[in-house]
Amino acid sequence: MKPPRFSIPAMHLLTSLTYLSSTKIFTEATSDPSSGCKCQPSQPCWPDSDAWSKLNRTTNGALLKTVPPGIVCYPGPAYDKEACEKISEISVYRKWITESPFNVFQSGWNGNPCPPTNGTKAKEPCNSLLGSPVYVINATNPSQVEAGVKFAKKHNIRLIVKNTGHEFLGRSSGAHSLSIWTHNMRDAEFTESFQPKKCSKTKPHSAVTIGSGMQWRDLVILAHPHGKLVVTGGDPTVGCIGGFMQGGGHSPIGSKYGMAVDQVLEIKLVTPSGKYITANECENPEYFWALRGGGGGTFGVVTSATIKTYPTQPISVAIQTFNLTSNNTDIWWDWMAYVHSDIPRISDAGLMGYTFIFPNGTERFAYAAALMMVNGTAEEAADILKPVYANLTANSKYKDHIIYSHTNITFPDYMSYFTAFFQTGATQTGAAVLPSRLLDARALTEDPALFAATLKKMWSPFVGAYLGHLTAGPGVAQYKDVDMALNPAWRRTYNHFIAASGWDTPDQREIVLDNARNVLEYNLRKLAPGTGQYVNEALYGSEGWQAANWGANYPRLFSFKNKVDPQGVLYCFNCVGSEQWVEGPNGSLCRASWA
Structure with a gap:
């Protein structure tokens, strides 16, 4: 494979x-x-x-x-x-x-x-x-x-x-x-104090109104002369307010400011009936609720949105690596369980970012993390990680098998950080498979032995890497009382974890998908049974996707979808209401009752 x-x-x-x-x-x-x-x-x-x-x-x-x-x-x-x-x-x-x-x-x-x-x-x-x-x-x-x-x-x-x-x-x-x-709808208008009209319960905030074709790299660069940062995605080519925002939108600075949906003050869209409307807390509030986390391509075509901006800040990055130097994989997975158990602590202390576990030879592994701090010094970021290194070097169980490195980088503002770290990658052929899970503090800390056994059990030639997104934590939890369609499990999540797999040619598809469903997704659900998954990065055809994507919000979303789009003008697989449709092998799309 x-x-x-x-x-x-x-x-x-x-x-x-x-x-x-x-x-x-x-x-x-x-x-x-x-x-x-x-x-x-x-x-x-x-x-x-x-x-x-x-x-x-x-x-x-x-x-x-x-x-x-x-x-x-x-x-x-x-x-x-x-x-x-x-x-x-x-x-x-x-x-x-x-x-x-x-x-x-x-x-x-x-x-x-x-x-x-x-x-x-x-x-x-x-x-x-x-x-x-x-x-x-x-x-x-x-x-x-x-x-x-x-x-x-x-x-x-x-x-x-x-x-x-x-x-x-x-x-x-x-x-x-x-x-x-919608790619060519790319206007951007900045203001120091935006408040939706006739909506006094929404507090004024510095903001930018952007067209639905705007991409993150372009907006980051546009915001810089205004002295502002925006809560971006982690790729320069991603659209700011399309499926990314409508599905929730996790961010490299999410542990400080929250998710993309937490920044939205107002949305303009064309409904499934073909009507152009404005949605905010006071005008068409049910649309506003659904579009903040309910998923793209479902409730309307968003043409523009107004999102919060913040004063730009210096960014300090700690680049951390661990490498297995022996063939003792049990020691490796045990150490990885410890590192992951420390995520709630470092997240609460102000670190956020991305982690990777990948093969480094036939029987060896490597771990790399790019962890950043908003408006903190390199020394402060390094100090947060010192207990991890102390445990490694002081514990004979680990020190003879694993080595580490640590590098600090400081950027004067968010634009410098974003443009340096997030480069435009190459296109990909074939398809990838994304079994994933939102890991809360319980899943990360309660049973390290189970965590280590799960990572070991899932690893196989089908898996290219384990990807961790430390993009939630306290910044996302601060919005736990805001009523929106986003999966409530995000508010207690510390790590959005993906066991990344994929296939290059169609003949590989079924065997890869079978492993993804019955090994990867199955074990991730056992690890964190009470959470869910990120709607934009999940296994296509995931078991019980309605509850996994939206938790207790799904019945309300389903009812609203049938209310505003009874004809099914907008459809996408594993989107709200899509269980009412079946895609046939010849490309047909029919009501499920006709199947």
Whole structure:
């Protein structure tokens, strides 16, 4: 089994893919929603060219017909050797993904139609879009989004939303669909005192209003001249207020300021009925509740949001490593259990960041952590970790088998830290699998022997790395009394932990997924049975995903989804209400009652 490739940061290393199979192939959908199935291009219900032309005029020429960029490498009229060589060169960069209306972060999600061939001509022509949309609206204003939503609803067409395509669960792909691409809605307006109109119960706060296409690197750079920082994600290419924010949005500075949903003061969106509205604590409060943690692509298409800003701060980083120097893996996992048991202490003391456990040879392992402190000195950060090193060097059980290193780096402001640590990585082919769990203090500290045994039991050639996100802690817990859709388990979480796996070719898929469900996810649930998982970084098709993603909030979310979107205009797998639908092997999407 070829292990997946990894790059910092942890939460954007992998994606997961599996397909539901259906016992029936649905082929008789009509444009009537009561038929139970979404319309497909091969069916009479599909809009004719005049209807699509009218949509194009309504959106001022924003409608694009999907043409896989890699088609220039395939036999046919589009073949172009020079263009094929060029696209093969640039397709390894994420910028190519984010700036394309058609591509997605990991091509396994849409079946990878017409992949570039490194400049060589493919043997067979490319004749299928597979899981890509049929048409895309390049939206630059809310009226274009309104037109797209209304068109999809009228013609009973599957509707999807793509911002950057940086999506781990395939929710920005969809066969036989119309896509709304929000990437070019990128305005940013800063203010020192924002308060939603007619909403005195929301305290004024310095803020920035951003379009839904804004990405974190760009916003960090824009905020710097204003002397501000924003609660970012951990990857420069991630969209600020798309699925990231709507799913919760953990942050490298979350243990200080909270999650992305904790920063939102107001949201503007187009509802599933095609209406453009404002949502805040006082206006459309139920939408405001649902969009803060209920997941993207479900309750509407967000076009802009206003989020809090804070004075920029110096950032001190402690880079910590441990390496196993012998083949005694029992000692290693025992030490890892101790290191993880110390996470609540160091988090409460002000450290936050990311950890990695990965193979360092056939029988050896390494651990690396980038732990940072907001507005603290390098000495303060190092002092917090001194008890860990003292335990290692003083304990004969460990010191003959494990060595450590420690490096300090200080940055004068948040922009310097972010741009140095979070670089744009390469694209990835195939798909990744993300069994994960929110680990609270009990899971981390109560039974170190169980923790060590669990990590040892799960490790196999299927696993590429264990990824830890120390991004919750006291900063997230401070919002525990705020009413929103976010999984309440986040408020007592210290470590969002992923056992990262993946596959490169479809023939590996089932065996990898079987291990992910029955070994990795099973053991993580036993380790922390009362918590849950992060909706944006979880196993696709996770068992009991409703409660795992949203806890006690799911019934309310399900009821609201059926209230505002009874036709199922917006659908994504393992999203709220998606259990009412079934994806067939031919790309059909039908009501579950028809399966």
